[in-house]
Amino acid sequence: MTAPAQGLTQAEADQRLEQFGPNSLATVKDRSVLRIFVGTLKEPMFLFMLSAAALYLVVGDLAEGVFLLLAASVSMGLVVFQDARSERALHALRELAAPHAHVIRDGQTRQLPADQLVPGDVIIPNPGERFPADADLISDHLLIMDEAVLTGESAPASKALGRDIALFSGTLVVSGEGLAVVTQTGAD
Known part of the structure; x- marks a missing residue:
């Protein structure tokens, strides 16, 4: 003692x-917006939405395909925005040490x-x-x-x-x- x-x-x-x-603490490299985008794009839900949109476009249902692509794009934008904000918050927390x-x-x-x-x-x-x-x-x-x-x-x-x-x-x-x-x- x-x-x-x-x-x-x-x-x-x-x-x-x-x-x-x-x-x-172990240093953690911040993820770039591009890395967040690519990571989000690999998620099963987005892959499913993009596959469904492609299928609609292939069978000729242009309206459904475009709508699904638009919905996937908006959703992707929101997820990337939120994740980028979270990265900035985590970086700020690490700086508080x-x-x-x-x-x-x-x-x-x-x-x-x-x-x-x-x-x-x-x-x-x-x-x-x-x-x-x-x-x-x-x-x-x-x-x-x-x-x-x-x-x-x-x-x-x-x-x-x-x-x-x-x-x-x-x-x-x-x-x-x-x-x-x-x-x-x-x-x-």
């Missing part, structure tokens, strides 16, 4: 960084890039910041967290020793003070 007042030594942190890797953290190492408070956190690091939560890693609370003074990004619950969660000590990466520190020891980093 890490001594809260001292935190890890830099040597311990370096060894754990080597062992566990950086505190970052904490860029830095206040950590106790070698007995001193330091500000480090969040990807340098390792299990055992002692973090100081600061109001208004995203929490940088999964951790357990080891001391508190009225710590309030907004966990809506995980739970969908609009009411902030009160964290306290003896009842709810789990703090989660990506949640927002609303108010209060405390210390927490990192339990998991990255995609673990």
